[in-house]
Amino acid sequence: MPYFKMTRVALKWAVSKPVTTRYPFEPRVAIPGSRGLLEFAKATCVYCTVCAKKCPTGAIVVHRSQKRWTIDRLLCISCGYCVEVCPKKSLVFTPAHGVPSVTKDREYHGA
Amino acid sequence: MARTIIPFGPQHPVLPEPVHLDLVVEDERVVEARPSIGFIHRGLEKLVEKKDFVEFVYVAERICGICSFIHGQTYCQGIEAMMNIPVPPRALYLRTIWGELSRLHSHLLWLGLMADAVGFESLFMHSWRVREKVLNIIEATTGGRVIFGSCKVGGVRRDIGSEAAAKMLADLDDIERDLSELTPVFLADRSIKDRLCDVGVLSREEAYDLGCVGPTLRASGVAQDMRQLGYAAFKDLEVRPVTRTGGDSFARCAVRCEELFQSIDLIRRALAKMPAGEIAVKVSGTPNGEYVARTEQPRGEVVYQLKANGTKNLQRLRIRTPTFANLPAVVKVLRGCELADVPVLVLTIDPCISCTER
Numbered sequence: 001m002p003y004f005k006m007t008r009v010a011l012k013w014a015v016s017k018p019v020t021t022r023y024p025f026e027p028r029v030a031i032p033g034s035r036g037l038l039e040f041a042k043a044t045c046v047y048c049t050v051c052a053k054k055c056p057t058g059a060i061v062v063h064r065s066q067k068r069w070t071i072d073r074l075l076c077i078s079c080g081y082c083v084e085v086c087p088k089k090s091l092v093f094t095p096a097h098g099v100p101s102v103t104k105d106r107e108y109h110g111a
Numbered sequence: 112m113a114r115t116i117i118p119f120g121p122q123h124p125v126l127p128e129p130v131h132l133d134l135v136v137e138d139e140r141v142v143e144a145r146p147s148i149g150f151i152h153r154g155l156e157k158l159v160e161k162k163d164f165v166e167f168v169y170v171a172e173r174i175c176g177i178c179s180f181i182h183g184q185t186y187c188q189g190i191e192a193m194m195n196i197p198v199p200p201r202a203l204y205l206r207t208i209w210g211e212l213s214r215l216h217s218h219l220l221w222l223g224l225m226a227d228a229v230g231f232e233s234l235f236m237h238s239w240r241v242r243e244k245v246l247n248i249i250e251a252t253t254g255g256r257v258i259f260g261s262c263k264v265g266g267v268r269r270d271i272g273s274e275a276a277a278k279m280l281a282d283l284d285d286i287e288r289d290l291s292e293l294t295p296v297f298l299a300d301r302s303i304k305d306r307l308c309d310v311g312v313l314s315r316e317e318a319y320d321l322g323c324v325g326p327t328l329r330a331s332g333v334a335q336d337m338r339q340l341g342y343a344a345f346k347d348l349e350v351r352p353v354t355r356t357g358g359d360s361f362a363r364c365a366v367r368c369e370e371l372f373q374s375i376d377l378i379r380r381a382l383a384k385m386p387a388g389e390i391a392v393k394v395s396g397t398p399n400g401e402y403v404a405r406t407e408q409p410r411g412e413v414v415y416q417l418k419a420n421g422t423k424n425l426q427r428l429r430i431r432t433p434t435f436a437n438l439p440a441v442v443k444v445l446r447g448c449e450l451a452d453v454p455v456l457v458l459t460i461d462p463c464i465s466c467t468e469r
């Protein structure tokens with residue numbers, strides 16, 4: 001009967017647990033393999049500037065002489081090109097998205 | 112009877128994206144519709160002059176927020192054909208799988224929007240609940256939910272291992288179970304049929320003459336699907352276009368419902384047949400020449416015309432998107448319709464204005 005197609009679905013879900021979570025009280029479970037937050041490992045970086053040259057949006061700026069790696073999180077599009085080209089594997093993506101950036105300040109790492 | 116012009120859009124609750132229509136009405140009947148587009152033109156085609164041909168994949172993927180992967184794939188296919196890059200077979204299969212996942216989530220998004228347009232809120236939420244499961248598969252395998260970022264010139268960036276493939280198959284079984292509960296509601300529910308049947312009828316000849324593509328064309332009985340061209344791994348996977356003969360909004364809905372199951376079937380077959388090996392080859396040199404790449408997006412055929420002159424930047428890129436091809440059909444079906452049917456008729460071609468205006 002065409003009348004009861006939706007009724008079946010509606011009744012099933014009336015007694016099931018909701019699929020939505022109570023965000024932000026309940027944090028989102030990060031999915032492994034997701035391109036979440038770009039993290040920089042200061043210890044292994046040789047400041048070769050390849051990531052800055054390849055970054056399609058110019059979010060990464062590296063000062064080789066000062067040994068400083070900087071990123072503008074609002075410009076970053078999380079494409080992963082920098083992670084792919086980094087010769088020392090100093091850049092990695094963590095699955096969790098981290099705290100959202102709300103200012104245009106650059107994030108500084110290094111000296 | 113006096114004529115009135117009612118502006119519809121660019122901001123309207125039923126429109127996910129801005130398109131403007133001047134509806135000339137006589138009483139409650141639309142006698143003419145004058146569309147105007149151009150509200151979100153971003154000049155992405157022009158960016159080929161600034162971004163080199165490898166970097167431009169990121170721009171191509173961002174032309175559309177729904178069929179992003181297939182945009183990137185079409186662009187890469189064009190460059191690879193110009194440069195004679197032998198793409199590894201495994202990469203072609205992975206592209207096929209992600210392309211079909213993209214079709215799955217796009218059609219589910221459309222079904223939800225259509226349910227919302229006809230006032231069926233709970234069905235809208237159920238469609239998007241299922242879509243969320245598809246997005247989770249996409250996030251786990253590519254790293255992004257909407258912008259996949261996994262296609263590159265010469266292959267793909269990520270692989271799907273045996274464990275991930277097994278999980279994907281289990282998730283697809285779950286999605287198929289959900290879909291076999293949901294799609295009968297779209298196809299049999301009286302309230303949906305009342306809103307969609309015999310609304311916006313396009314005959315086979317009209318659809319063909321107006322240059323329609325994708326589900327809009329197939330719902331009018333023309334069996335045309337670019338996947339039959341055999342790009343990516345489709346040459347090994349037999350694709351039979353899903354067609355209906357009704358030509359009305361209900362037929363377009365039915366085509367999309369059946370294509371959901373077709374996509375699941377294609378992913379399963381692609382996973383079973385996927386050969387082992389490399390997923391990308393190194394790209395050296397620069398493109399030279401001209402190429403037209405065509406693929407099937409969820410909304411229909413997309414055409415990329417690429418022209419290169421041997422430098423690292425392309426000379427010209429022209430993109431013909433499916434929504435642009437389907438707009439004349441909307442103008443045609445709006446003529447003579449009831450004012451209350453306008454939201455359904457605009458949605459029926461699955462308009463993607465970001466694509467159209469680039």
